Amino acid sequence: xxxxxxxxxxxxxxxxxxxxxxxxxxxxxxxxxxxxxxxxxxxxxxxxxxxxxxxxxxxxxxxxxxxxxxxxxxxxxxxxxxxxxxxxxxxxxxxxxxxxxxxxxxxxxxxxxxxxxxxxxxxxxxxxxxxxxxxxxxxxxxxxxxxxxxxxxxxxxxxxxxxxxxxxxxxxxxxxxxxxxxxxxxxxxxxxxxxxxxxxxxxxxxxxxxxxxxxxxxxxxxxxxxxxxxxxxxxxxxxxxxxxxxxxxxxxxxxxxxxxxxxxxxxxxxxxxxxxxxxxxxxxxxxxxxxxxxxxxxxxxxxxxxxxxxxxxxxxxxxxxxxxxxxxxxxxxxxxxxxxxxxxxxxxxxxxxxxxxxxxxxxxxxxxxxxxxxxxxxxxxxxxxxxxxxxxxxxxxxxxxxxxxxxxxxxxxxxxxxxxxxxxxxxxxxx
Amino acid sequence: xxxxxxxxxxxxxxxxxxxxxxxxxxxxxxxxxxxxxxxxxxxxxxxxxxxxxxxxxxxxxxxxxxxxxxxxxxxxxxxxxxxxxxxxxxxxxxxxxxxxxxxxxxxxxxxxxxxxxxxxxxxxxxxxxxxxxxxxxxxxxxxxxxxxxxxxxxxxxxxxxxxxxxxxxxxxxxxxx
Numbered sequence: 147x148x149x150x151x152x153x154x155x156x157x158x159x160x161x162x163x164x165x166x167x168x169x170x171x172x173x174x175x176x177x178x179x180x181x182x183x184x185x186x187x188x189x190x191x192x193x194x195x196x197x198x199x200x201x202x203x204x205x206x207x208x209x210x211x212x213x214x215x216x217x218x219x220x221x222x223x224x225x226x227x228x229x230x231x232x233x234x235x236x237x238x239x240x241x242x243x244x245x246x247x248x249x250x251x252x253x254x255x256x257x258x259x260x261x262x263x264x265x266x267x268x269x270x271x272x273x274x275x276x277x278x279x280x281x282x283x284x285x286x287x288x289x290x291x292x293x294x295x296x297x298x299x300x301x302x303x304x305x306x307x308x309x310x311x312x313x314x315x316x317x318x319x320x321x322x323x324x325x326x327x328x329x330x331x332x333x334x335x336x337x338x339x340x341x342x343x344x345x346x347x348x349x350x351x352x353x354x355x356x357x358x359x360x361x362x363x364x365x366x367x368x369x370x371x372x373x374x375x376x377x378x379x380x381x382x383x384x385x386x387x388x389x390x391x392x393x394x395x396x397x398x399x400x401x402x403x404x405x406x407x408x409x410x411x412x413x414x415x416x417x418x419x420x421x422x423x424x425x426x427x428x429x430x431x432x433x434x435x436x437x438x439x440x441x442x443x444x445x446x447x448x449x450x451x452x453x454x455x456x457x458x459x460x461x462x463x464x465x466x467x468x469x470x471x472x473x474x475x476x477x478x479x480x481x482x483x484x485x486x487x488x489x490x491x492x493x494x495x496x497x498x499x500x501x502x503x504x505x506x507x508x509x510x511x512x513x514x515x516x517x518x519x520x521x522x523x524x525x526x527x528x529x530x531x532x533x534x535x536x537x538x539x540x541x542x543x544x545x546x547x548x549x550x551x552x553x554x555x556x557x558x559x560x561x562x563x564x565x566x567x568x569x570x571x572x573x574x575x576x577x
Numbered sequence: 578x579x580x581x582x583x584x585x586x587x588x589x590x591x592x593x594x595x596x597x598x599x600x601x602x603x604x605x606x607x608x609x610x611x612x613x614x615x616x617x618x619x620x621x622x623x624x625x626x627x628x629x630x631x632x633x634x635x636x637x638x639x640x641x642x643x644x645x646x647x648x649x650x651x652x653x654x655x656x657x658x659x660x661x662x663x664x665x666x667x668x669x670x671x672x673x674x675x676x677x678x679x680x681x682x683x684x685x686x687x688x689x690x691x692x693x694x695x696x697x698x699x700x701x702x703x704x705x706x707x708x709x710x711x712x713x714x715x716x717x718x719x720x721x722x723x724x725x726x727x728x729x730x731x732x733x734x735x736x737x738x739x740x741x742x743x744x745x746x747x748x749x750x751x752x753x754x
Contacts, residue, residue: 203614208628466607467600482648542595 190406191221203464233393242299251291251404263339265445277338289315296389306386311379317367317479323510324487325362328494342423355422367412375467413456424449497533588612632752643707643722648743658719662694675699703736
């Protein structure tokens with residue numbers, strides 16, 4: 147009751163000044179946007195802090211400790227430092243493109259948050275019925291920023307970084323889109339809120355139906371964000387800093403922010419589509435006992451925690467794996483991820499078909515309405531989950547079959563074997 | 578016919594690849610370090626976090642470490658223990674110690690005597706190699722190389738320590754946070 151009051155009071159106060167339409171379609175969305183932008187900016191800032199802390203812990207260090215207790219104010223100090231630094235534009239750079247590229251990166255990363263359902267009711271800005279398509283489309287615009295930045299810098303490192311990132315992001319975009327289709331078959335909607343509702347009404351997470359799809363989405367998401375082990379566009383040892391070599395100060399930090407925001411976007415989409423979004427068992431009891439706003443807030447918290455767990459996996463992977471070679475990167479994209487995504491689509495289609503064919507067997511009931519989930523019974527869920535896990539093995543076996551001619555990733559072994567072949571008989575070769 | 582002779586992987590190797598065993602092993606290793614760092618009670622125990630918070634927390638130096646010199650005093654009378662015997666200056670391989678003594682008249686058992694007492698003690702830390710031979714030579718345990726290691730100064734002259742500095746210790750900024 148206490149938590150419910152302020153919103154209503156504010157609503158009545160707003161209705162005194164504006165018409166009901168203005169309040170509903172302009173003022174409240176603005177407030178929501180403000181809240182989401184603040185939340186996401188804070189999240190992005192503290193993602194950098196967490197990244198530094200976690201990397202430090204993994205390397206048996208302490209990480210930032212001086213600014214505030216346990217270095218908690220470090221992101222703010224970093225932001226202030228970057229704001230006051232010189233914003234340098236190279237003389238031969240294409241000034242306007244150089245100027246605007248970071249804004250494109252940040253905007254394309256932040257626009258996606260307009261359709262992400264952080265929670266039920268007022269915690270989502272816009273429930274678009276093509277939400278997932280919009281997410282994929284807008285996040286692809288981020289590539290443009292990297293290409294423009296790399297091109298306009300008029301520097302060879304930046305250009306090479308931009309080229310690499312465009313090649314990488316374009317090829318992983320395909321796998322990312324394809325890997326989501328399996329989950330869409332179960333959710334039967336493109337709206338992100340609809341996906342959460344479908345998982346809620348089935349009371350299951352789609353990661354159980356789609357383990358292969360989840361893995362593929364995560365891998366291609368990491369590649370899409372240019373994160374290690376796919377961070378070739380900004381490989382320090384080869385390209386200085388990749389596409390943002392020539393950037394400094396606030397403009398550089400905008401790229402940094404865009405990278406982390408894009409990361410948060412991928413984690414948020416993965417949470418919504420595969421981990422049930424804000425849905426969590428027993429939370430809806432708060433709604434039933436009348437604490438509507440508390441229910442929304444707890445749901446938002448659940449969403450953030452789920453997304454943070456995936457974010458942790460991001461950091462964990464980055465500080466575990468070394469960088470891929472470029473041919474390996476393209477191999478993984480085109481020869482492993484895209485075929486496996488296609489196999490996954492076929493398998494999930496077959497699973498949906500099988501469950502429908504079994505309609506009535508042991509009480510399995512399937513699709514009642516087009517805008518709802520599959521509405522399966524426990525047996526049906528069991529069949530689908532078994533299908534998902536079997537799908538992992540089938541995908542693996544098929545991929546091994548498809549790629550049996552692929553070169554071994556271990557170049558050293560290859561060289562040794564080549565030498566062995568050419569050595570005359572009777573002389574033992576030493577590698 | 579294949580140009581490259583590739584050894585056929587065994588079934589165990591195939592399974593290891595199929596289930597990403599190596600990846601899981603690596604992830605497990607990093608997770609172990611991460612959890613060890615989070616659950617580390619003693620920060621410098623060597624198990625979790627190796628970082629020393631230096632200006633905040635004084636580091637543990639090795640027991641045989643020799644640092645800044647010091648002239649010890651009698652704890653009761655606060656007179657110097659140095660008898661100006663010059664043995665430290667003779668022992669010093671770098672010749673960085675100067676003991677300046679003077680004679681004073683004293684009365685021992687009713688008879689006037691002359692006694693050699695310490696007037697000034699010059700210790701050049703810029704030339705010192707901290708071998709502690711002076712400390713070994715000192716018959717009264719007066720000259721001692723302590724474990725204090727913050728010897729940097731702003732000028733060359735600052736490295737030359739006089740008697741007051743040696744007895745009182747040099748003032749350094751102590752950081753607390």
